Amino acid sequence: MPSANDDGRRLSLLGAELEDLELDADDLEAADELAEQIQAAALAVAGSAGEDAPLLVAAVTRELATQAIDEEIEEDRAAGAGPACAAGCAACCHIPVSVTAADVAALLTWLVDQDEAVQQDVIDRIERALPRVTGEEPRGALPCPILDLESLTCRAYEVRPLACRGCFSDDASQCIPGGTISAFVVPQVISRSAAVGVRLALAEIGEDDGCADLIVGLAHAIANAAE
Ligand code: SF4
Ligand code: SF4
Numbered sequence: 001m002p003s004a005n006d007d008g009r010r011l012s013l014l015g016a017e018l019e020d021l022e023l024d025a026d027d028l029e030a031a032d033e034l035a036e037q038i039q040a041a042a043l044a045v046a047g048s049a050g051e052d053a054p055l056l057v058a059a060v061t062r063e064l065a066t067q068a069i070d071e072e073i074e075e076d077r078a079a080g081a082g083p084a085c086a087a088g089c090a091a092c093c094h095i096p097v098s099v100t101a102a103d104v105a106a107l108l109t110w111l112v113d114q115d116e117a118v119q120q121d122v123i124d125r126i127e128r129a130l131p132r133v134t135g136e137e138p139r140g141a142l143p144c145p146i147l148d149l150e151s152l153t154c155r156a157y158e159v160r161p162l163a164c165r166g167c168f169s170d171d172a173s174q175c176i177p178g179g180t181i182s183a184f185v186v187p188q189v190i191s192r193s194a195a196v197g198v199r200l201a202l203a204e205i206g207e208d209d210g211c212a213d214l215i216v217g218l219a220h221a222i223a224n225a226a227e
Contacts, residue, residue: 089172
């Protein structure tokens with residue numbers, strides 16, 4: 001059973017994650033319930049998983065979050081207000097993406113399974129991107145290193161991070177590479193609340209519980225794996 005400390009940390013993380021969405025009390029309560037459910041589901045698979053824990057947490061939580069997001073999108077479609085998102089539409093892959101350690105573990109496992117050319121492409125693009133992520137150079141419209149630059153599709157679609165799963169818009173013309181994305185609110189609430197649940201579960205089992213820019217997180221994971 002979660003302690004008062006757990007509840008307090010969850011609410012604090014949710015407050016920070018959802019601040020810009022300006023939710024009302026009922027929506028915040030629903031977000032809190034989802035984060036708690038995700039935390040419990042993550043702990044159920046991670047408890048005795050050892051070094052594979054972040055990977056298992058990523059698998060179980062992306063399934064739960066995707067199911068909740070799919071249900072929401074289906075309701076939008078049924079109401080005639082579905083998303084304009086389609087393969088090859090990728091302004092949202094040219095903005096900063098926040099990832100958990102579980103997201104990074106899933107992307108690293110995907111990368112290890114790719115052929116050498118893809119691996120080298122991702123590594124080269126991360127190296128070139130880092131000065132634009134750390135602020136040494138203007139970030140601008142920086143493509144995600146996972147994005148296939150010819151087809152403008154995600155090469156790791158099946159294991160894409162929670163944040164990517166919650167990004168939908170009904171108007172592609174309002175999605176600006178390197179700028180703002182006119183994204184639906186509820187899918188973002190689901191993906192961000194799920195990420196909070198993941199971070200709390202990782203903290204509980206002594207794993208990295210922070211969040212990072214996708215490019216920085218993946219760069220660190222690749223460097224650690226090479227040691
Ligand atoms: S969020 Fe915007 S840029 Fe991304 S796929 Fe949907 S319409 Fe295209
Ligand atoms: S991981 Fe995939 S979906 Fe997410 S920003 Fe990168 S290319 Fe886009």
